Structure formats: C-alpha cells, structure tokens
Amino acid sequence: MIYTMCGQKGGSGRSTIAENLTVWLMRQGHDVLLVDADDQGTVADFTIWREATKDDIGYTMVKLDGGNVRKQVEALKPKYDHVVIDTGGRDTTSQRAALFVADVALIPIRPRSHDVWTLTKLIEMITEIQAARPLPLVVHTFLNCADITSQENREAAEALAAMPELGFLPHAIKNRKAYPVSGAKGLTVFEVEQPDLKAVAEIDTLFNAITHEQAIPAAPAQ
Ligand SMILES: Nc1ncnc2c1ncn2[C@@H]1O[C@H](COP(=O)(O)OP(=O)(O)OP(=O)(O)O)[C@@H](O)[C@H]1O
Ligand SMILES: [Mg+2]
Structure with missing residues (x-):
C-alpha cells in the first residue's frame, strides 16, 4: 500500500x-520505504537523528522531488510492503505526483478556522487528480x-464530515x-522510554482505522 501525506497548510x-x-507499520513486521518529497527535508532529518539513536533504524528512507516522486515510487514499490510519502504543505509538483502514485492520501487538519478554510482549494486539487486516475484515491482527513x-474540535469535525471528498475519520490526534x-x-x-499511553492509544486507533477502513470516497450526489 502506498500512503501519501497531503495538505496545503x-x-x-x-x-x-x-x-x-x-x-507503526515497521513494528508490525512490514518492510517500509519512507519517501521525503518535501524540500524542507523534515523526515530526512528525523531519520538522521534516528540513525544517531539506533543501530538499525528499521526502514529505508529516500529523498525524491517533482515528477520523480511518481516515477521512482512506481519503480521501488515492488521491493516494499508499504511506502509512506511525506510532502510539503503546498500544491507542488511533488505533492501532485505523490497523489497520482498513492493508494491512500492522509490529511491531518488542525481544528482552527484558518486551516479549515484551505480545504476548498484542496478539494479542487483532489477532484482534479481523482478524475485523472485509473483507480480512485482513498482519502482520509482527521x-x-x-x-x-x-467547541473548535466539534466545529472542525462537523465541517470536515460535510466534505465527502475528504473521507473524514472521527479519530482525533x-x-x-x-x-x-x-x-x-x-x-x-x-x-520513547515511558511512552505517553494516551498518545500511543490514539495513534494506534487512527492507524488501525486507516489501514482497515479502505473506504472509497463517496460518489458525488446526483
Ligand atoms: N499532535 C500533536 N501534538 C503536539 N505537537 C504536534 C502534534 N503534531 C505535530 N506536532 C508538532 O507540530 C509541529 C509541526 O508538525 P509537523 O512538522 O509534523 O507538520 P507538517 O505539516 O509536516 O509541517 P510542514 O508544513 O513544515 O511540513 C512539529 O513541531 C511537531 O512536533
Ligand atoms: Mg512536514
């Protein structure tokens, strides 16, 4: 399965x-490729810190850019059980390439009105990409x-639940x-030593929902 992060904020x-x-996927015994497709290089930096902490980081990380995200992920995917692509918070060639090659798009949203306002443009981009794909992209917002x-959580959740293109999952982090x-x-x-058990439980719930509920986006109302 190919998961890509997505969003314009x-x-x-x-x-x-x-x-x-x-x-999380690696700890379940899967071979995972983490792709850094954001020129800020955040998950590449995370991996460098990880290399300093652990002898075996447990996954493979590559940095890719632009149209290469699609080409290289297509070429690399047979070698891995799962691919996770991180993208930057803008409508870029890399983010669009990732949305073309992925099976599932994951869109974290902060429950703030400025963040929710960016979603009209995001829906336009996803709708364009859905129309050009051979198979629908599964989209999950949370x-x-x-x-x-x-109250802001509740209002943001209601706004997201009213956007069927974004496949809202009611499992907040x-x-x-x-x-x-x-x-x-x-x-x-x-x-970490002494993990925050509430964080572990909420992220486990979200990832179980993402990996088990492969809900296809609802068809547009007739
Ligand atoms: N649930 C959370 N609780 C507290 N802090 C969080 C949470 N999620 C992310 N953060 C923190 O918020 C900051 C931004 O998170 P992150 O870098 O994952 O966002 P991003 O969408 O990748 O940002 P960018 O636009 O820079 O790519 C980081 O310092 C991160 O540690
Ligand atoms: Mg980032």
Missing part, C-alpha cells in the same frame, strides 16, 4: 504522522493537534508533548 502534522505511521475538549518530544530524538511515540 504548513505545520498541520504531515511529517509527524508520516514518521509514526512508518514506524484532526491533529486537537484540543483535549473544545490530540495536542500532546509526546509528539514533538519523541520526534526531536528521531523516535515515535511508541519508542
């Missing part, structure tokens, strides 16, 4: 989710950095220190 949590998903409880603290060491929330 900076700092929504794409790299954090890509790193945690890569390690809240990241959600407040522990808030909350705003927890465990994510930046583990990431800064090249580790995921599963791997």
Whole structure:
C-alpha cells in the first residue's frame, strides 16, 4: 500500500504522522520505504537523528522531488510492503505526483478556522487528480493537534464530515508533548522510554482505522 501525506497548510502534522505511521507499520513486521518529497527535508532529518539513536533504524528512507516522486515510487514499490510519502504543505509538483502514485492520501487538519478554510482549494486539487486516475484515491482527513475538549474540535469535525471528498475519520490526534518530544530524538511515540499511553492509544486507533477502513470516497450526489 502506498500512503501519501497531503495538505496545503504548513505545520498541520504531515511529517509527524508520516514518521509514526512508518514506524507503526515497521513494528508490525512490514518492510517500509519512507519517501521525503518535501524540500524542507523534515523526515530526512528525523531519520538522521534516528540513525544517531539506533543501530538499525528499521526502514529505508529516500529523498525524491517533482515528477520523480511518481516515477521512482512506481519503480521501488515492488521491493516494499508499504511506502509512506511525506510532502510539503503546498500544491507542488511533488505533492501532485505523490497523489497520482498513492493508494491512500492522509490529511491531518488542525481544528482552527484558518486551516479549515484551505480545504476548498484542496478539494479542487483532489477532484482534479481523482478524475485523472485509473483507480480512485482513498482519502482520509482527521484532526491533529486537537484540543483535549473544545467547541473548535466539534466545529472542525462537523465541517470536515460535510466534505465527502475528504473521507473524514472521527479519530482525533490530540495536542500532546509526546509528539514533538519523541520526534526531536528521531523516535515515535511508541519508542520513547515511558511512552505517553494516551498518545500511543490514539495513534494506534487512527492507524488501525486507516489501514482497515479502505473506504472509497463517496460518489458525488446526483
Ligand atoms: N499532535 C500533536 N501534538 C503536539 N505537537 C504536534 C502534534 N503534531 C505535530 N506536532 C508538532 O507540530 C509541529 C509541526 O508538525 P509537523 O512538522 O509534523 O507538520 P507538517 O505539516 O509536516 O509541517 P510542514 O508544513 O513544515 O511540513 C512539529 O513541531 C511537531 O512536533
Ligand atoms: Mg512536514
């Protein structure tokens, strides 16, 4: 399965989710390729920190750019059980190439109105890509950095649930220190000493839903 991170808003949590998903799949015994398709190189930096912490990082990482994301992932995918592609927070050639080659797009959204407003453009891009693909792309949106409880979470969830093109999953990742603290060491929330069990449980729930509910986006209303 090829998963790509997607979104047109900076700092929504794409790299954090890509790193945690890569390690989550790896810990289930899968061979995983992590592709850094963001010129900021965040998951490449994460991997460098990881190499300093661990003898065996447990996955393979490559950096790819532009149209090469599609060509190289097509060429490399037979060698791996899963590919996870991280992309930057803009409509770029790399992000579009990743959306063409992927099976599943993952879109973390912070429950803030400015972030929710970017979604009209995102839906336009996804609709364009869906029309050009031989098979539909499975799309999953979910809240990241959600407040522990808030009206904003509820409003953002309602807005997302009303956008069938974005396949909203009601499994929020909350705003927890465990994510930046583990990431800064090249580790995921599963791997640190004394893991935050709430973070581990919520990310496990989200990834189980993503890997088991391969919901095809609803057809447009007639
Ligand atoms: N659930 C969370 N709780 C707390 N902090 C988080 C959470 N998710 C991500 N972060 C932190 O927010 C910051 C941005 O996250 P991240 O780099 O994953 O976002 P991004 O969408 O990849 O950003 P960019 O636009 O730079 O690519 C990082 O410092 C990360 O550790
Ligand atoms: Mg990033």
